[in-house]
Amino acid sequence: MAFRVGVSHDFVSSDHPTSWGDIGLDRLAAEGIAWEFLPPDNGVLTAEHVAGFDAVVFGTPTVTAATVSGSTPPRLLARFGVGLDAVDVDACTRAGVAVTNTPDGARRAVATAALTLILATFHRLVDKNALARRPAWDGRLDLIGQGLTGRTVGAVGLGNIASELFALMAPFATVNLAHDPYRDPREARARGVELTGLEDLFTRSDVVVVTAALTAQTRHLVNAGLLALMRPRAVLVNVSRGPIVDTAALTEALAAGRLFGAGLDVTDPEPLPVGHPLLVLPNVVLAPHALAWTDEMARGNGASVVQAIIDVRQGRAPRYLADRAVLDHPRLRERVTA
Structure with a gap:
């Protein structure tokens, strides 16, 4: 069964693989996983943006309860970064959507x-x-x-x-x-x-x-x-x-x-x-909330979100879950082993 990945629009770049440069998305292709950029989001991911995707990689957009309110939300929302203050983790857990970040x-x-x-x-x-x-x-x-x-x-x-x-x-x-x-x-x-x-x-x-x-x-x-x-x-x-x-x-x-x-x-x-x-x-x-933004961080965050996606696709619980209680939700329990 095909496994689809969406990447939020803030990663779009006209002259680089992404706005962060090369973040290692080629590894997804090597695993047979298709990915595509999402449309512009005006700062908030909507249910329409994420519908039909198995996983979504996102950077700056906010994730609300409405984001995961549709009939086919992703199984994974992989934050490219550490902070989750703009993510309604509780709503995601209730909807059976795993949330990860990239502390590594x-x-x-x-x-x-x-x-x-x-x-x-x-x-x-x-x-x-x-x-x-x-x-x-x-x-x-x-x-x-x-x-x-x-x-x-x-x-x-x-x-x-x-x-x-x-x-x-x-x-x-x-x-x-x-x-x-x-x-x-x-x-x-x-x-x-x-x-x-x-x-x-x-x-x-x-x-x-x-x-x-x-x-x-x-x-x-x-x-x-x-x-x-x-x-x-x-x-x-x-x-x-x-x-x-x-x-x-x-x-x-x-x-x-x-x-x-x-x-x-x-x-x-x-x-x-x-x-x-x-x-x-x-x-x-x-500094403008960007002093750590280097090629080193781009590669590290990219490797982390890609690994989380591969883990979920292969039925493993990703390492950096924001709330492990989500693994008890029926949507994930049938696909992911804790």
Whole structure:
């Protein structure tokens, strides 16, 4: 029986295999799996978009309950990326639609982006880049930065990204802390990480890196109270989701000089409106929620979604399921072995 795969329209490119370049879709053809691009979606996948496909690969579109409300929704929605805050996972589970993401593909790329923001902020790269473009380099000594070696780095969340980041920082001999209520302290210690309370983490860290997922519990988790606990020369880095950090509170702390700086790949809102103070503060390094977007991430995410598709076609449960309860749904139970 033919197995059809749809790829959301944000992947369409006029001069590359996809908008992300080569993401390894040739492997689907080698497995005898046909795929095609979906029509434009206006930011939301509809039931009509996904009807009749066995699996759909998607990047930026939102997935709602309406997406999977048709009579023939896919068995798999494979997110090209990690965040699932724009996906109604509960509705998909009720409809018997498995949802996967790609933490294995994004792990190294996002961790590298976090390290890039730490170093760029510590070394005052934005200020020094601006100075280097001027006719005279007066004032270089006014831009003395900070070294990372021996500093204390705290991660909000100890998942794939934070674990990879700590591994990347090994040559800097950092002291590694994390706050994650779902992690076993023994497992963390085996990775060279001390689990601690959130307030203790913000008090002790020279760098706080936000890597936790955005949920109702983590929205504005990093608030004025926690920011007030940070050391005067500390740095906040966010590579997760903007709303985890209270933007107004962070802006106030940075403008008042209570922090050394911030490195933000994500903000709230996105993009920041014209005239927002974060756009002009000299101690802020900004990226457009794309610092990790590299050929390395494209290949990694692509390999992950392709493997999920092949697993489902061959009757295996894909590795990175958002909700394993979906395997109990009749639509999947008859085709996929847990």
